[in-house]
Amino acid sequence: MRSTSPTSAPLALKPPTTYRTNSLGWAKSDCHTCQSTSRSCDRRRPRCDACTAEGNLCGGYIQKLKWQGEGRKTRSARAKQTLVPNSGGREAAPNTTEYAFVQEDGRKRRKRTRIRETSGSNSWEKPVEVSSPTLDADSRVGRRLSGRRTTLTPVLYSRQPEFFQLPSSTLDQLAFFTWRFSPVTLTYEIKANPWQACLPQIDQAPFLLDAVRALAIRHRSHLEETPETLSVLELKDRALSSFAQTIRTVPLEVGISMSLILIGIDFAESASGNWIVHLQGVRRMIEAAGGIQLGDSYMHLRAQIAQLVWYDTIIALLARKGPVFPREDVEYVISWKSESQLMLALNGFPDSAFLDMYDIAEAATQACSLSAGHVTGLEMKLWLARFETEQGATDKEISALTDCWRLGLLLYCTRVFHQGDVVKRKAYLLAEEIMWLVHELPPYSHKQKQAVLPLFLAACEMESFRFRRIAMDFCERWKKISGIWLNQTMIELLQTVWTAVDENPDKDIWWGDIITPSSESGFLFG
Template identity: 50%
Template sequence: MASVQSPASAASPARSQFIPPTTKRTNSLGWAKSDCHTCASNSRPCDRRRPRCDACTTAGMTCGGYTQVLKWDPHAFQRNFRQNTVLPESLSKTSKELPKPSTFTFVQDQRNGAKKGRRTRKVAERRRREDTTSQQADDVDEAKDKIMSPVSTPAISTSTQETASPPEPEEDDDVEEVGEPVSTVARLPLGSERRHSDGDAHIKSVIYHFDPTVFQLPRAIREQLSFFKWQFSPITLTYDVRINPWQQCLTQIHEAPFVLDAVVALAKRHRAHLQGEPESLQVLELKDRALCSFASHLKVNGIPCEMGITISLLLIGLDYAETALSDWSIHLRGAYRILESSGGIKLAEYNTQLRSQIAQLIWYDTTAALLSRKGPVFPRTYSEALMSWQVDTEWSLLSLNGYPDIAFLDMYDIAVAASCTSPLPDGHVTRLEMGLWLARFDSVHQNQDKNITALTDCWRLGMLLYCTRVFHQSEASQTKARMLAEEIMWLIHDLPANSATQKQCLLPLFLAGCEMDSFRFRSIAIDFCKRWKDKTGLWLFQSALDLMQLVWASMDENPVKDVWWGDIIKPSSGKAYLLG
């Protein structure tokens, strides 16, 4: 086998000169286009043979290999994008179909034929199963279209016929349209599974037990839900609590369309208030749609107790964020009837989430009854049961609304006594007032601090001021009311201006502010209401200020007359003020 010329026997050719082999090369490794690294560094000729040149092999040296020219694909980093790109149908069919080989059948080899027959039957069975699955999917889509059509759900918006396919998460440009349903599966009527036969079990499983990764809400709706969870739900709290009654509403959004509509409407309204912008017309449309859908389901099929309590709380929250003056008894009576029809308060004995929502409703019921003097909607047995089941590690009225739990039954009894049109028994009011004076508030919160102490004292004095004005009508009571009011104003003034404990003093501040005739104390009340209206986005603070200004105007017009808030708020009025 011939070899290339060695440096010792012949003149050295140029470095880049290629020395062809003298015999035919048959190896498949080929030849490099440049010298190896070792020959190039030693400035000697190289035969450029792969994988190791003969010059390095003859010299007993290790061949350093050859330079590899890499051709980078500039679009290689877009591999995922190119894989996910769907070509148009016209381009995908441009290439002609390759000719298929002929099919041969061997009849002599029975064993091989049997194997091939079994394989063919397996493939055929698999294809039949795929066809059956595809047909079932088409049947499910057809059934969903029938169920979600306006004919079967007259109480739901007529736009539900546009929900043939679930919305894509990326398509958030049109989700602000109120006419479109905010959830694909949530548009199904409650209890509609009762109208299906047993043969449609697969339809029910697909409709009601969907995969959240497939049936995903639009991005704009998810943003509203996130805002509701992290911005609105803690706005009414004194401090963080494990069981938040507002956040429990989010667990119902995939089960009822009206719950989702109410949550989105409340989030939109609260966000507009915080940003100082006029709220969109969509808020009223969503609220109206939630009310109509809720009433329709309640009348036709009925709804679960948890869902009824949730929507009642959300509807109160919608009005609560807008104004303190409303007919709160409508939603409260509806929640009470739903709870009674489901078994009463015993239903919440082992349901912590439901207990927290009922406690919030009873709190609104009691505080509204104080100013309206009409009496609470929920019976006292409900409050007694909740207080006996209540655990501070889960929730408490102190954490939810700033009121000490140990004195809540006293507040309830005072609201009931204020609604009595007949004279109260002798000593009844005195016993109520003594219960407030003797209540031990120092053990209601484990991490007791001076702000919580001031908050509980503010509520104690506020309820005593309420009893003085409602149950006593004398000159001595006027002097006592003035002293209690001044003490309340100083307690509120000494609390940190940005603390949640001061925020929870709205009702005591209102009761005390209505007694003030000096500019100094009135300015404290005005600053309190305006500041917390802007910070919380709840306009009930403005409603309290407007009501106090009406009382102040009457006091300024008649300096001699004893004017109090009861002269403005009449028990006979249909609406009530909710300042709790």
Template identity: 20%
Template sequence: MIFAEDMSPPKNGRGCWTCKERKVACDRQSPRCRACVSSGRICKGYGVRLSWPHKNDRKRAMVAASRTRSDVALLSSSELVNVFSSDIERLSKIYGRTKSRRWAEATAFTDPFLARNPSWTPTTLVDVEADLFSYYHNIVSAVLTSMNDPLMRNLVLRMCFSDGTSAATAIIYSICALASMHRRDCLNAQIYRHKAIKAVSISASQSIVSTMDTLRHLVAMNLMVLFETLASYDSRREWGYNICYVKNTSIARYATDQMHTGDSALVLHWVYYFDVISKFSVKHQMHSPQSSIECAKQFQLTEAAMNSTDDTSIVPTLGCSLEVWHAISTLMHILLNSMDDDEGPPPEALSKVERRLKYAKQVIKVEELDKIQQTLDIAELWRLAGLIYLHRAGYNATTASASLQALTESASAVLTRLYTCERTFPLFIVACEARTDVQRATVLSLIDVTRSFYTPTNITRVHRFIERFWALDDLDVGQETTYSEKLTAVMSTGYALPAFV
């Protein structure tokens, strides 16, 4: 016999969620409790659900106790400096070479030598392809500094296919080497590089070398100069060697007492560009061999380039006018020749260069150039960078100099207007004067955008130099080292000549 009480629905082990929230007794009937049914409420059942404690439920809340602040007042003068131990080691070496050794004596410790990471080299991605030349023409030439000029690109193409001489073949091999390196095909890039150099050597060894073949030699070796800057983030020794070869060949080719026009002028300006850039690198590379120093001191190429009827128009290969470029070249020449002079560069010579830079005019030929405002801003950045470097390396101006601060503010304003800046030399000079977070953020943002548009090797190399200079400048609170000493320390981390293109 079954009794009525045995027919009652089964009960759950705990009350429903509705009764729990109401904090009333639950009859625990399934599937819905009678208390909820009789009161007309929705029974939320007996299943498992996620729940969080109420705000004031201290019994169930797992809240960490609020942190008590230290009574020790923070030092408002304290600043964080983003440096590596190698930066401290580098600054210590500078102090050790100066007459004042107070800092070195006060810090009685020796930093261990830090092994650098191996040089970055692109890995093989694809095999050699038949369209290397087309790839160079459509892709590579547009992103190479000093080559992204239609006149220069057309000149190179014309020289390749005008005849089948060894000099023309050397240019073709150089182009294939650049295209292969840009595609990260290192094996074939090196093969084409050796073929290009061999072709130049064979052509130059002939008993009679035509004027056009000499120009082809210069173009092929200039392409090799660009190749070395792409091959590694760290500069390679061949960069400086190739520039010296090109410079010496140009000195023999270009007379200083006559005017050069047409294709001859285009090649001359291209060689002149690398000549001036390398003077700066030789000046601040502690390990520069004597042969490189003697090569950099030669002034005949500047004299040959001065024979121009138009010094105010912006030259696309240079990024500024010949007037500004001549002044920067003269400044480099003055500083190079006074490296071993205890009295420093002659003030009257520096004043003359300063006047040339200060009142230099730069105009743009609208029919030849695009991106008008960008071109004008880059040219102005060159002029301001020349003045900043003159004040810092020539006059030994400190950061407190009113003239230097005015130049820095003007240059910083130019940087804010630029979308990209592939000219690494003026960018480096101006960026070294950035001391506020806003100024440095502007520089880093510009570098990031530029890296996405142009070959990353060159801009990344200069990015490292900039950050290392900032580190030394932040560490040297008392300004016990000079501007030139810091530049030399930063640019001498390797044994090869630093590349700025």
């Protein structure tokens, strides 16, 4: 269907209906994205300018997929056409109506040609920003490119995918991923969601679309408590095969997105896995592209790198093998002040203490040879730390969560760096305080969900049924609410530790006796 409009730019966000005779040009209600964020929406189809300007996925509008009108036989005839399988080999659903979106001047929209860097440089250009909603997209980009050099590097987050060509089942999976999975790991909503950053890239990377679909199907089956279909493994295998063949040529942002989605597919099923392979691959891609400073200008890339650095540090704590990312990279991530309290929003951990946690994870690799002064210095930083949060001291839940992390890291230091008869008693006192802090957080608050690692460390010290039941209730509740089965892995690991403790009452059994540095798999509790 075609949309007609006057050639002059409208003076308001929603022009008078007398100047537009086709309802396709403007929606009657805000898009789903603007509604969910309470943001002003200009209601322009097929996606609003507010979402386009920020590089976010526009959720689209409430609309009928089949228009019925008397005396419009040509429209009715076109509505009976079916989708043709696209170039990626995905078959379209039968009897599905195809609608082609067109520009306001009547021309059918075409894909933009991306001009690649021929010199082999790994630097990135700033994405083209939307400056006027009435300008034609192709001509606008053409005018901007005409004043630049003829060889350009790939553009980060510069355009939205051509979603309207995808089968309805795929669109449903993308919607589920966007609205159900992408917020599930966060403490609270932020502008730069690291999971949603991949959505504008899927039309240039079919393997990324396959990976997102696999994650959405797996997550949905967990939430609905239905058996997982074989399509998850088929999509994942196809995505991995294609990614491996093109990993040296894909843009950095696509490679980072793919690595993050692959980690998501795995930890949605289990907290145990060979995570180091993904993290080492990410570090090599970043180094080959020019370094971690590439995230300076792109908030979505910053959020993705911060999330991966977090996973690296959490895995290193339990494995006691040391992080993959060097300390200078972590310092650079923390220096990104434009996203204040990024780690707190993403993972519930105070940003001001993240370097302290990284230093503890690094020190754990040589726990036996550390001096007493070094260990005392690490612990004193935690005792004296003043955690600043965006919500401030009035947010009691955030305050309780940060105290959980403080005590959790102190408990970690007690078990990893100390020996002797007093260790068990000191560890129990810290663990008991953590258990009460977690228990007092609202049971359905996302802030309680973020205390998973401190809770695990504390629960391993518990011998009473009451405290063990608190830990089990936490895992079972968040497994069901989140659909992320790392909580099931935690249940199994806790039961293994408790069995060893109960069978050896005369020995001081701790989680480090079960999770050893020689283990091939790591554990991602966070």
